[in-house]
Amino acid sequence: MTKDRVRWGILGAGKIAREWVVPGIHLSDRGELAAVASRTPGKAAALAAPYGPGVRLHDDYDALLADPDVDAIYIPLPNDAHVPWTRKCLEAGKPVLCEKPIALRAEEIDGLIELRDRTGLLAVEAFMVTHHPQWIRAKELVAEGAIGRVSAVQGAFSFYNPDPANIRNMPELGGGALRDIGVYPAISTRFVTGAEPTAVPYASIDWDGGIDAAARAVVDFPDFTLDFYVSMRLAPRQIMTFHGDKGWLSVHAPFNAGAYGDPVIELRNSDARTVFERFPRSDQYRAQIDAFNASLLDGAPYPCTLEMSRGNQRLIDMIYAAAGPAG
Secondary structure: OOOOOEEEEEEOOOHHHHHHHHHHHHHOOOEEEEEEEOOOOOHHHHHHHHHOOOOEEEOOHHHHHHOOOOOEEEEOOOHHHHHHHHHHHHHOOOOEEEOOOOOOOHHHHHHHHHHHHHHOOOEEEOOHHHHOHHHHHHHHHHHOOOOOOEEEEEEEEEEEOOOOOOHHHOHHHOOOHHHHHHHHHHHHHHHHHOOOOOEEEEEEEEEEOOEEEEEEEEEEOOOOEEEEEEEOEEEEEEEEEEEEOOEEEEEOOOOOEOOOEOOEEEEEEOOOOEEEEEOOOOOHHHHHHHHHHHHHHHOOOOOOOHHHHHHHHHHHHHHHHHHOOOO
16 A cells, blocks of 8 residues: 555445445545456456456455455445455455445454454445535534434335345345345434434334345434334335424435435424525545545544444344344
């Protein structure tokens, strides 16, 4: 690693890497795509093609980990592979950004935290929303008391994908709506409020083919309740609303701003006055890479640590437990 550049390797060539994260690396101020590994013939070359002939291609994941010209690794593999390959990256001396969910159970993250601390290497989960200006602003507004004491948070995230060949619908790969999209109402609520859940008094899951195709949960926090649903069997919808005794605010396109809709916060006070804060279209994946690069190159604190990730997975685990086994 030079003093001003981070050379990235991509462990796998999935859609999120191809369409979102690798373009973010390419556009980042101090990052560049250096290498791609894929076990599927042609996929690494296809991902690397737009970024010039200098990108190295590996047909073996271990070869990418051994590449001396790779400074950091991004993992977009199926969910069940996240923990073992995050461990292998750290053991190989490579800082790692792993796609969510970084683990399938909270206790798996304990070992990653121990390995991170032992190696002294950066290891984080790819919660890009925590880098978007609209969420940073939402956190500021709540902290400033713009809506008073928060007592209720509501959220929804849905899309339609019944394809049995899609990894989200494969139980053996760690599929399911809670792991794929339920993590977003969870992380955004915890990010904005700084609070941690205490109980899940209600949870229901619609099981389909061994995965949770849809889920709804009511989650108690010390001073408020989060009520949200997620589904992979409904038309697309996204919304997060924080309701306090002096007003409420809604984030209109909370998780895929730009692709889903414009980044807008609607703030309404107790006098029924409404203010819309609009944000320029912002690449939250690029912002995520910029933050990672700054952490490696400058020692800047990273906003979403493995401890934050462990708290999020604990909440998802609580929802599964409250809903009970698959019917």
